[in-house]
Amino acid sequence: MNDIPTPDSIGLSREDLPNSYIGRSVPRPNVPKLVQGRATYTDDVVLPRMVHAAFLRSPHAHARIVSVDATAAMQVPGVVRVFTGQDLAKVCDPWVAVLAHLKGMKSAPQHPLPLDRATWQGEPIVAVVADSRAAAEDGVAALRVEFDPLPAQVDMETALAPGATVIHTELGDNLVFQRTAVQGDVDAAFAAAHKVVEATFVTGRHTGVTLEPRSIIADYNRADGTLTVHQSTQAPHMMQNVFAKQLRMEESQVRVICKDVGGSFGIKVHVYPDEVAVAAMSRILGRPVKFVADRFEAFASDIHARDHRIKGRIAVDADGKILGFDIDDLTGIGPYSVYPRTSAIEGNQVVNLCGGPYDFANYRCTTTVVLQNKVPTCQYRAVGHPIATAVTEGLVDLAAQAIGMDPIEMRRRNLVRDDAYPFTSPAGMKFEGLSHHASLKKLLEMVPVERIRADQAEARARGVHRGLGIAAFIELTNPSPFMYGIGGARISAQDGATVRMDPDGSVVVASGVTEQGQGTEAILAQIVAHGVGVPVGKVRVITGDTQATPYGGGTWACRGAGIGGEAALQSAIALKEQLLTVAGTMLQANPASLDIVLGEVVDKATGAQRISLSEIGRIVYFRGDTLPKDLPREFVQTRHFITKEYPFAFTNGIQACWVEVDVATGMVKVLEHWCVEDCGRVINPLLVDEQVRGGIVQGLGGALYEHCVYDDQGNLLTTTMADYLVPMAAEMPEIHVGHVETPTRESLLGAKGAGEAGTAGAPGALMNAINDALRPLGGIVTAQPFTPASILRALGTI
Amino acid sequence: MVRMKWPAIGYVRATSLEDLWTAQAAHGGSAQVLAGGQTLLATLAFRLSDPKVLIDITRIAALRGIGAQGGVLRIGALTRHAELGRDPLVRQHAPLLAEAVPLIAHPAIRNRGTIGGSLAYADPAAELPACVVALGATIVLASARGERRVAAEDFFTGLLQTALEPGEIIAAVELPSATAATRCAIVEVARRSGDYAMAGLAACLSLDAAGTVAAPRLVFFGVGSGPVLAAKAGAALAGRVLDHAAIGAAQMALAEDLDPPADMHGPPEMKRHLARVLTQRALGRFLPASEIAA
């Protein structure tokens, strides 16, 4: 299969190989549009008769809605209508976010606006629709809503305790999901171990801060009974299904259009009650309704993630061989599991991924997923990975320290061997082919460990504390139906691409995967240019329209390149075959003796140009009469791709982080960071490197700065960018990225996902680096984010 | 819950002080002065205050300009942070202010924010209020009733509270020029560059040839309801030769000077601890080379 020429595979430089765009840092065709402000974000779309929605959001974490008085709001100039939960329930059904394969999972029905109870601070309660957003906001200010505050269940540790406030009494308790994976004999292994080390880790609740906030326009047209939704989303086809189902329409009556999207990170792949409310209001009003979340609304209603407390133990023998992991994960997910992917997936991933890079025999991991009165949590970039990696790598470092072994040697002894594949992990994950040892070797070529250790010793003598931390990781990409489909969610694991050639010889690809700023459209253009044999500038890309693209899953869980890219490659190759068939007839040559290079049909043996694609286009489209009657001339080809052999294409990598801790102030400065990752075939090195860098920044952000802080009443304290700290350029280090390429054999392209690797490993590497720095002082930190206060506490200073 | 869109607000541009007084007379208490807008516009978006009219003062020439005369540096209220940072007179006569500027926010904000706005808003974690108290400045206030002068340390009266009376504005800040004996430093700990400080210190003192401290003014920010002049720590330094022991004494004395609140970054103990660290870091810069090595 994997016979696509890459520059490396045939010993040429990239410049020598103009027709192979795979593996080249082709500039992204959509960048000028983005930087010149000529993109079309949802908010740029203006429709006739459009009205604007604003929401009154709950000021309480938990409260009964006693009454809603809209009299004054309706008097505000410009206000068109006020909607309550009851109003919307007439046209919109509630949803319950559970998946059948997550055994025993339960959650409560959620309405677009709640009928009688607010369950988190920031939950949309009443909507006002007006001629402008400002008038709608004035209308919201004039609403009189009486709340009767109820006790809030804020702390996940007490969610299952006697006396807890049961958030949905019909569920009986606050337990959403629990799963334990067991392999081997954990108790025996730990009892007999040379050393057992344990620690409790906390990953801080944080969120993905997209530059463009969530945005939607819903336009119900009474004349033809269709609903057109312009939405900033990662999964247009999933949303098409959701809107149709909740609003009791046919799927074919709903069209979701998603043009430019200003970042998503998983935030925009979920069903939000305010967005469904917008669709329901448009259904009732028969007018387009727009809603764009502002930054405050983003913090109080975009999904949060990573609110976990993990107790972990590791057992090792005297040679540093890992005997087992024993892990207990607890996570609070807010008052509802989020539809349709559910909020149990993150905990489930922790169970799937802990210990992932290592070869060991005994494993026990439990996740317990509970309700609480905070913003709902759900999948955010690298779902579960940074948690599992920090726990695993934190424990490995502690074990290395306990037996006096160098942390790098500890990893070398335990990482799954590169020749051990296929391999099934103790958690039951199947790996087709990973490269932990090659990646470690490459990392050690990049990180000057000896120089760093010398510098560390010299600095320590001056009272300056620096540390080096390492974290190996695995990453789950290219998900099959085993992720959501088997649980009953209508989320496509298959994706399609349609590639066509127009008379001028240019090519259009329409794909079911989507672009949110990461460059999906760039790699689709590269792949199609490569597959057909045209200059990349001749390829135009259509994504984000359920009516114009093949059905597909969209872009999430690192599937854009691996799934969408393969569909595009296969359809491009099919088009090329068709073009060569026609060219062969025209030239009276055997199609197998011809090739297409940069838009010209050439003689394969000599490279001599025979006919251009535009000439073929002219003849086929305008003078088809001159061709043999029975000649097929299908210049539109569609292919689909779904993975079949493995539930997921796992990738792997390893990161290193070099920090300086100011032990007087607790401030951490990241000096340098490295990542080697193996995403299989690298299609566009620049894009992959930037994905890795951006992912690392988000990982470091969550580990150092980003934190959704609540008080004990369930009030969210971090509702602006002044309080919710994102990493900024000045704080970020030089980040070095290296690659090992182990293509998946499931596809011709061989690509796996690359977008989450950076985020997966960065927090663990950073934690280990900080602890390496603090080691001589006897301090250790395991609770993210690693704030100055937490470090000063670890040092016993405060 | 807070909102993020402004209510409808009127706008008036004053081009002279006379203009301003007229506009204020017309709109009374419902008007608010707008300078760089870097604080005010954000608070309006949150609907924290509810003015009906904004009076833009940025075109009033009388509030601009920096001049040095007779040992006094006068800085007009409209001086932007960025101007403060690059002005040669400021660098010469009040280097502390120039040193403070890079610690304030980010370039875009420094290009618009004004010293008058910063002092009038009196954020407890802001750099400039602490600096003007440390420098022993005088705040020049103006209103339709005329001018009056208030010592900087009397100007800040509580959390976001100042001695400004209704209808009054800050016209300028006057500072005694630095002498050869003057030693000033500003240090802070902020989560990210440009953030308001978790704790900061603007320190000024004189050192004579023997290294003896006179007129020490240690002013902390981010640790109280406004700039906090640490009187006990100052007393511990005054008249002493500056050395590690003197610095240690000042650090000890802070226990009585500071009563910091907890905030999102940490508990009061952390702020007390950081104040001691900053005291060491600021004063340590004034130690003779022999002491530093010790």
Ligand SMILES: Cc1cc2nc3c(=O)[nH]c(=O)nc-3n(C[C@H](O)[C@H](O)[C@H](O)COP(=O)(O)OP(=O)(O)OC[C@H]3O[C@@H](n4cnc5c(N)ncnc54)[C@H](O)[C@@H]3O)c2cc1C
């Ligand atoms: C993201 C961000 C980060 C920031 N970080 C910092 C920081 O680290 N440190 C720091 O010190 N500041 C910081 N600031 C605040 C910045 O320095 C502001 O510019 C300053 O506080 C206010 O100045 P202004 O001219 O913009 O005032 P405006 O916003 O125009 O006004 C602020 C208040 O002062 C009043 N006012 C303005 N001028 C006068 C006057 N001459 N007389 C009487 N009243 C007046 C106004 O009526 C208003 O009440 C930050 C701001 C932002 C947006």
